[in-house]
Amino acid sequence: MASWAELQASVPEFAAGVRGIFDKGRHKTMATVRADGSPRISGIEAEFVDGELTFGSMAGSNKGADLRRDPRLAIHSPSLDPPEDVPESWQGDAKITGKAVLTHEVTEGEAPGPRFRVDIEEAVRVRVGEPADHLLIEVWRPDSGLRRIARR
Template identity: 55%
Template sequence: MASWGEIEKEAPEFAAKVRARFDAGTNKTIATLRQDGSPRISACEAQFTDGEITFGMMSDSVKLRDLRRDPRLAMHSPTLEPPEDHPETGPGDAKLAGLAVETPPPPDNPHEDAGFFRIDIREVSLTYVGVPADHLVIESWHTGHGYRRRTRT
């Protein structure tokens, strides 16, 4: 697993594109696992802070209980629709997966029992329409494999 800073060092151009997708809006989608193992998706805010991806959630939220029980998660960037007549100019979608690691609350935290986390990243991907607009481009980074770029028609 890796910190965001490690991915930035290993694949800086890729990391910059992924970060731009995540920074394109406030609300990200987080996937956690319910007690029975089925998936749960929820809205979440996340930040890139000191080489880490960090996020927090309200005390007693179901997603907080999910992560304290099972730290596996996936996170998706805000979804922005590409222009219908020029899909190759759209931003694409970024995703990552890994483990949530609980961290101490920030010093100015007014929310008792809220949960604060950083992500130990296992994989990151970025998918977008290529030029010409007849294929998809998939860029990814995986623990142990590093950066890859491939296309699909």
Template identity: 55%
Template sequence: MTWWSELVESEPEFAERVRSRFAVRKHGTMATVRRDGSPRISGTEFGFSAGQVRLGCMAGSVKAQDLRRDPRVALHCPTEDASEQDPSGWPGDAKISGVAHEESPGEDGSHRFRVELTAVVLTRVGDPPDHLLIESWHPGRGLVRRLRR
């Protein structure tokens, strides 16, 4: 299993840039798998603490039911638009894919999960701003950078 702390240890600068994209606002987007196999997209809050990516769900929520049945999850940072005057100033877009592991419930019965990492991706405008820079990190493979024009 690979946790956030391992990414921080192996690629601290990349991990900090990803974490900062998730910190721009309180709510991001989470994708889970419904009972019928179709995707479910939900707004949610996530955090980074004690070397883990953590998320919570209200007691009995459909998001929690999805994760208990099929723990695959994808998280997307809050999105910020690029300035029309300076598209190169777009701060980028971060995504985390993984497997949710349920922890002890909260006192109110809420569900708490920590996310085992399977992929972390950061996309941003390159320098010069004529391409995208896509950085992806996978356990066992490390950090890879690609340009897309």
């Protein structure tokens, strides 16, 4: 597992691309594991703060309960369609998988509840390649670094 800062230090250009995609919109999608082992999809607002990917959960939420029981998660960036006329100009979409680590509880104010950071197991960026006849899939893992896959 790695922090966002470690990913950035390892592959700065890739990290900038992933972050640019995540920063395209406020709302992301998160998958967690329910008590019965089935997946739960939730909306989430996540942000990059002080070298970490962070997010909060409302007090008493199912998502927060999922993460306290089983910290595994996947977060998907906002998703926009590629431009039809110039598909290779599409930034792509991005996914980060890992584990939620509870950092603190907010007990007062507008949004009480747990706050988490993400220990990153994998970061993925998918975009249209050049020429626009294939997808370029970039996968980074802390134990194996960055690899690129062209899929036609």
